[in-house]
Amino acid sequence: MSEISTVGAPAVSVIIPVYNCAAYLPECLDSVIAQTESSWEIICVDDGSTDDSVSVLREYERRLAGKMRVVEQENAGCACARNRAIPLARGSYLMFFDADDFLEPRCFELALDAARRTNAQIVVWDLWFYNNQRKRQQHPPLGILHFAPFDFDGQAFSWKRSPDDFLMSFQTWAWNKLFLASFVREGGYRFAEDVQRSEDIAFVYPALVDAERIATVGERLISYRVMRAGSAMATKDRHAFDFVRAIHSFRSYLAETGRLEALSRSYATWAMSSILYNLNTLASYSAFCEVYRYLADRGFSNLGLADLGEHDFLDPIYYARMREISECDPAAYLFGRACSLDAAREDALAVLDEVSAARDEALAERDAACAREAAMRADLDRAVSEFDAVMGAAEQRVGQAICRLPRAIQRKVGTSKR
Template identity: 25%
Template sequence: MSDVKVSIIIPVYNVEKYISECLDSCINQTLQDIEIIIVDDCGSDKSIDIVKEYAKKDSRIKIIYNKQNQGPFVSRNNAAIKASGEYLLCLDSDDFLDLRACEIAYNASKDGYYDVVTFGSYYWNNNSASVFSEFETSSFDSGDEFGNWLFRSKSISWNLWGRLIKRNIYQANLDFLITINSRLIMAEDVLAMFVIYHNCQRLNFISDMLYYYRYNPNSSTNDKSIENIKESIKSFEEVIAKMKEFVLKNRCNKKWQKLYISLGVHECNILKRELKIKEGKYGFRDKFKSFIEGRWFVIRRKLRVKFGI
């Protein structure tokens, strides 16, 4: 396929209940110059059988196969290697897009001027939409300008989905990202966006709400079992270590590297507290430590947002 403007990347794992709505939102995009790259992540249900039926009717759908279940992080990297679009758009297989998403976001790239275009998203639960993330229209023409703005933002958006990302920007440090072969179940977006932001100079945020993030009770995000929390902590610790490694090897904006790593540590500490509570090991000293850490986090955020320190 020539002149592909957007490659939509969709890792697929046990989502037979949702995959048709996800695919319908892709093949019916008002921007037709797209390709849809499905990554079969070795699920046990009929998801890929459904995808194959769609692929028979639409040549824009390509399927690549993981040899074993590797999770969304590795799956997206595998797809990025195969992609031919000018921009990449990552879509979770239980989510779906506004039918104008690719067209509106691609137009906002201003003929390839912007490295990343970020748009808003809805939280979708029981056929009802509420705001998940939204942005005021704003653009940046240098990485330092963006880094200063991001550092002073109260809410940090570090999800990989909900953006158009120029393919060469994603691929610039793909050799670093593919060194991670473990199955990350949490924080994989944190690491990916940390690396992607390093490669960006021009970024555009638009106010359009174009992504529908679905509440899926079976997703790893909503699994509160002790085993899953342990795996989530392990993922966060690996991501934090890889961010620190990346900083040592690359000259990064000091403000956003500090921001990302500190937020990663904060989120990991929250999971460790949840684990102690689940295991019945959460005592008075833990409560006191948690209170101090929580108050310090709030104070530090206020100093960062108001004074940029």
């Protein structure tokens, strides 16, 4: 397919892969339409949807008249859909956006401002999780993004500013980032089409470590939908080893580009964090055991982790977890984790009790303060009433005195004439 001319190009090309998201597309697309920055285009690639997604897309394409393009393909995966859209994009910047998520109205405005002000090749922003079951936004886990070691002066930066923190600070997601289109094309960055999960890593992390100028926006500009049945996250067991392949591929990239040594602690910490997350989110015991045994047998070695020591990780907990997986069978490991989670649950309940007690104390203090306020208001009302009564009596006496004054003057005048 030929590339689109860049004559009259928009500022942002929004690339949205779509697969069976008809129920969420209006909220997604409306959030783009509602942007305070109006210079954008939407490129939606339908990846063989079997619901009404294409009908919804075509209706929006008709309504937006030239600002949206819909491409249809046989089901080939999210990575293929995104890659297909990249050469079609006319915008100066690229944003990759999931079809079930939605943006805050100032997302493009603030991201473009940061990009232009700092001449950044990549802009990263904060986010909300949107709990699809409870229908509300919620904060993501603490520390999931960590801008502080980098964006302390408002200037653009690269991984060299804080190598150890780098890979744990910005995540592998494509959807909370804005990419300079020329930077993406010159670097040849593409999403991994040989995996169905963790396909972002092959695009985002090489781009991040190659970038000389990265900027951040502290505001939460996107809501990432979680707890949705049928999402890609809900089907991880079918592609249980994809994350291992993605980590291995990125390690090879670091080695080939001569950055592995400088980013060794960052890589080791991120790799173990990713391993633990993916193990913990597998749905079946059989998939868990298969991945677990692979890691213990040769996976850690293949990923360059097996021979590392405690100080090769930013947090010793990652070294401890690697040793547990290497030395324990899956059942023993899970039993240990269950015991730890039970202890953590008890600690959390204790904290909750303390918070509840503090809340009850605060409510009691509030009620007492309200009672004191009510009593003071009653006293004030009585005082005002008494004051009004006194003033009324005084006004009456003054009025009577004023009325008597002319008569007194008349009597005085009459007396003088006689």
